[in-house]
Amino acid sequence: MTPTRKRRLLLVTGIVAGVSIAGALALNAFRRNVTFFFDPTQVAQGEVAPGQAFRLGGMVTQGSLARAPGSLEVRFIVTDFSHQVPVSYTGVLPDLFREGAGVVAHGRLNASGTFVADEVLAKHDEKYMPPEVERSLKRRHGESRANSTTGAADATPAVPAPTTQTGS
Amino acid sequence: MLPELGHFALILALLLAALQAVFGIAGPMLGRERWIRAVSPALAGQAVMVATAVLCLANAFIGNDFSVAYVAQNSNSALPLFYRVAALWGAHEGSLLLWILLLSLWSVAVAIRSGSLPPKFAARVLGVLGLVSFGFLLFTLATSNPFMRLDPPAPDGRDLNPILQDPGLAVHPPILYTGYVGFAVAFAFACAAMLEGRLDQAWARWTRPWTTSAWAFLTCGIALGSFWAYYELGWGGFWFWDPVENASFMPWLVGTALVHSLAVTDKRGLFKSWTLLLAILAFSLSMLGTFLVRSGVLVSVHSFAADPSRGMFILVFLIIMIGGALSLYAWRAPLLKSDAGFELGARESFLLFNNVLLVTAAATVFAGTLAPLISDALHLGTVSVGPPYFNPTFMLSMLPLAALLSVGIHSGWKRGRLKDKERMLLFTFVAAAVLACGLVFGIYRHGQVLSPVAATVGIWILIASLVDPLDRWRRGLTLSRGVLGMTIAHMGLGIAVVALTTVQSFTLERDLAVSPGEVAQVGAYELRFQGVKPVEGPNFDGVGGTFVVTRAGKPVATLTPQKRQFWVQHQVTSETAITVNHGNNLLLALGDDLGGGRWSVRVQVRPLVSLVWLAALIMAIGGGLAASDRRYRNVRVTAGAAANAVPGKA
Numbered sequence: 001m002t003p004t005r006k007r008r009l010l011l012v013t014g015i016v017a018g019v020s021i022a023g024a025l026a027l028n029a030f031r032r033n034v035t036f037f038f039d040p041t042q043v044a045q046g047e048v049a050p051g052q053a054f055r056l057g058g059m060v061t062q063g064s065l066a067r068a069p070g071s072l073e074v075r076f077i078v079t080d081f082s083h084q085v086p087v088s089y090t091g092v093l094p095d096l097f098r099e100g101a102g103v104v105a106h107g108r109l110n111a112s113g114t115f116v117a118d119e120v121l122a123k124h125d126e127k128y129m130p131p132e133v134e135r136s137l138k139r140r141h142g143e144s145r146a147n148s149t150t151g152a153a154d155a156t157p158a159v160p161a162p163t164t165q166t167g168s
Numbered sequence: 169m170l171p172e173l174g175h176f177a178l179i180l181a182l183l184l185a186a187l188q189a190v191f192g193i194a195g196p197m198l199g200r201e202r203w204i205r206a207v208s209p210a211l212a213g214q215a216v217m218v219a220t221a222v223l224c225l226a227n228a229f230i231g232n233d234f235s236v237a238y239v240a241q242n243s244n245s246a247l248p249l250f251y252r253v254a255a256l257w258g259a260h261e262g263s264l265l266l267w268i269l270l271l272s273l274w275s276v277a278v279a280i281r282s283g284s285l286p287p288k289f290a291a292r293v294l295g296v297l298g299l300v301s302f303g304f305l306l307f308t309l310a311t312s313n314p315f316m317r318l319d320p321p322a323p324d325g326r327d328l329n330p331i332l333q334d335p336g337l338a339v340h341p342p343i344l345y346t347g348y349v350g351f352a353v354a355f356a357f358a359c360a361a362m363l364e365g366r367l368d369q370a371w372a373r374w375t376r377p378w379t380t381s382a383w384a385f386l387t388c389g390i391a392l393g394s395f396w397a398y399y400e401l402g403w404g405g406f407w408f409w410d411p412v413e414n415a416s417f418m419p420w421l422v423g424t425a426l427v428h429s430l431a432v433t434d435k436r437g438l439f440k441s442w443t444l445l446l447a448i449l450a451f452s453l454s455m456l457g458t459f460l461v462r463s464g465v466l467v468s469v470h471s472f473a474a475d476p477s478r479g480m481f482i483l484v485f486l487i488i489m490i491g492g493a494l495s496l497y498a499w500r501a502p503l504l505k506s507d508a509g510f511e512l513g514a515r516e517s518f519l520l521f522n523n524v525l526l527v528t529a530a531a532t533v534f535a536g537t538l539a540p541l542i543s544d545a546l547h548l549g550t551v552s553v554g555p556p557y558f559n560p561t562f563m564l565s566m567l568p569l570a571a572l573l574s575v576g577i578h579s580g581w582k583r584g585r586l587k588d589k590e591r592m593l594l595f596t597f598v599a600a601a602v603l604a605c606g607l608v609f610g611i612y613r614h615g616q617v618l619s620p621v622a623a624t625v626g627i628w629i630l631i632a633s634l635v636d637p638l639d640r641w642r643r644g645l646t647l648s649r650g651v652l653g654m655t656i657a658h659m660g661l662g663i664a665v666v667a668l669t670t671v672q673s674f675t676l677e678r679d680l681a682v683s684p685g686e687v688a689q690v691g692a693y694e695l696r697f698q699g700v701k702p703v704e705g706p707n708f709d710g711v712g713g714t715f716v717v718t719r720a721g722k723p724v725a726t727l728t729p730q731k732r733q734f735w736v737q738h739q740v741t742s743e744t745a746i747t748v749n750h751g752n753n754l755l756l757a758l759g760d761d762l763g764g765g766r767w768s769v770r771v772q773v774r775p776l777v778s779l780v781w782l783a784a785l786i787m788a789i790g791g792g793l794a795a796s797d798r799r800y801r802n803v804r805v806t807a808g809a810a811a812n813a814v815p816g817k818a
Contacts, residue, residue, distance in 0.1 A: 007512055011512060011520070015524050022564055025560075030536070030561075032556075069764060071681060092759035092760065092768045095739075132550050
């Protein structure tokens with residue numbers, strides 16, 4: 001090999017090695033730091049691993065906002081109209097946080113089933129509904145309608161209703 | 169009548185853009201002289217029509233014409249005149265129109281300066297720009313026409329989103345878009361060169377000032393956006409790795425790589441096909457960014473106007489533009505071989521590393537930004553990717569980049585000749601390390617493992633950048649604007665690295681509950697809450713809290729953060745109060761009434777955060793200075809040059 005070629009080979013090898021290492025590290029960081037979104041029904045069905053940090057999304061139940069007088073701690077209930085999850089948060093709530101509006105919170109479930117949020121997000125626009133919440137509600141809404149047509153209670157596992165029955 | 173005139177002007181602009189594209193691209197191919205000569209007039213007509221449309225829309229905003237749906241949705245008769253004008257680009261339709269206007273202005277600038285280009289080549293460049301204009305005009309007319317009428321007209325408008333009612337709206341989008349759109353020029357040059365099948369060093373030199381100016385605008389635009397988010401959103405952060413921020417940051421990273429790769433192509437005739445690829449990528453990411461933000465496919469804190477129904481059009485348009493350019497690249501790039509060697513320690517190597525690292529950074533940001541979309545599409549669950557992913561992966565490529573910079577700027581072209589610089593490099597490095605430790609352990613008195621390392625790297629850039637210019641100045645030699653601009657931009661980066669280090673390592677964030685008369689301690693500062701009182705503005709009312717801030721008993725400032733309730737949209741916004749003291753940015757955002765006179769308040773102390781924005785501004789100034797270098801004036805791109813120009817001593 002000529003010196004030029006050797007040098008070039010060295011350079012290319014170095015770059016390939018560097019990029020692969022960066023890629024591997026990025027992938028690792030990615031696997032460990034990606035946050036999943038769950039709605040209250042998924043939480044109720046136990047889809048969340050214990051101690052796992054995740055994003056909870058849904059609507060803030062009307063009249064559920066409670067605050068210990070003078071303290072920063074607030075409690076409210078997030079619902080997807082099938083299931084509910086109580087949430088506690090200590091800190092300043094975002095401007096657009098309202099009862100009856102969509103919300104996404106980041107945090108973990110504690111032993112008693114309360115979601116302890118370390119961050120509460122609400123979006124810029126008051127008309128705005130977080131897309132994850134909208135999708136989740138659409139899914140649940142469809143299900144609950146199927147449930148009511150078949151006469152099943154809310155607690156039944158979400159099995160798609162047979163179409164013949166729905167028609168009758 | 170005027171809205172219809174605007175609509176009509178937009179349709180004419182579409183037709184003229186089509187002519188511009190056909191004449192510009194097909195004319196040179198078929199050898200039609202008259203077509204080539206018709207490109208510039210078509211462009212002029214297109215620009216006039218687009219400007220007419222913008223003026224018509226502006227007139228509707230100023231005159232409170234709520235029979236126009238877009239005006240009714242984004243303005244209100246109580247809105248101050250200033251915001252009525254800026255509201256023009258406050259939502260999707262108008263911001264697209266702004267995009268198109270800026271594209272036509274860039275195109276006109278290229279046409280004016282194209283006298284030194286061979287007519288065929290100039291026609292191709294303008295033709296490609298015409299194609300881009302055509303696509304955006306078609307998109308606007310088909311899916312997002314701002315001139316749609318309401319029947320019956322609305323009695324009053326729904327008002328501009330209160331978050332946007334800020335002077336930042338007047339400057340941030342136009343400057344950011346000027347940057348985005350500016351990469352279209354580099355893109356058009358790349359496509360024209362590939363259509364031509366040749367690319368010489370003069371081509372690169374012609375493209376450089378355009379790319380550098382676009383980059384400078386983008387830098388400025390991103391910094392303004394970050395600053396605006398910092399004081400207006402009330403969360404206090406300056407960068408959230410939000411999809412919308414990433415959408416502007418990815419073209420910036422690739423654009424930075426392009427600026428450096430163009431330097432190699434200009435000076436040495438190397439990296440030709442790589443430069444072309446970067447030019448295509450930079451603009452593709454700009455378009456992707458514009459559309460990702462606007463289509464609502466990505467969940468973002470900044471999406472003001474989202475409409476998924478536009479997704480299909482966007483997808484098809486992106487496939488045609490990006491796919492077309494990349495196919496052209498696959499077909500033509502092999503023609504553009506460059507075969508000159510360079511040593512491992514040569515400047516070419518350092519610029520190669522620079523490019524690899526910048527593109528790697530852009531790729532990790534890209535992966536993190538699009539992962540939620542892909543995961544959702546594949547039904548792997550709804551996920552989000554945040555700072556815990558972005559911060560380390562980004563630093564992984566940026567720290568080596570910053571460290572290599574200080575050495576790279578002292579290496580020579582072709583042969584590194586770094587042996588003579590060893591002592592100077594070592595000396596500057598040690599000096600930087602000492603200063604960095606002084607900053608981290610002396611001033612802030614604690615830190616994480618990486619704090620002194622990153623601070624050293626940043627300060628090293630600052631010192632090392634100054635060595636050459638100071639040496640030249642001492643010997644009475646002149647500095648070209650190019651070198652001066654480069655030095656300033658690199659020093660801007662050094663400042664940014666130092667400032668980002670201190671902000672990331674030493675920020676204090678506290679949410680407090682305070683009663684009137686109570687004193688709270690945050691870091692070195694004492695805050696005395698004096699209660700709230702009502703405030704009223706032209707289209708809102710609310711409350712303002714008063715906080716007297718002292719540092720070790722000495723008065724610093726009286727801050728009055730507000731909570732505003734806007735009448736039309738019933739939206740609540742926080743008006744933060746900020747003061748700068750000893751390099752610390754102290755930010756207060758008023759929270760909620762906790763009952764019994766107590767209020768919650770968010771307090772943040774960010775050391776040297778102002779320097780982050782200042783650094784970006786310095787980088788942009790450096791870019792602007794470099795773009796105005798004399799050597800870019802009257803560059804002759806000769807028609808007869810060989811396809812693979814021999815790299816000379818340009």
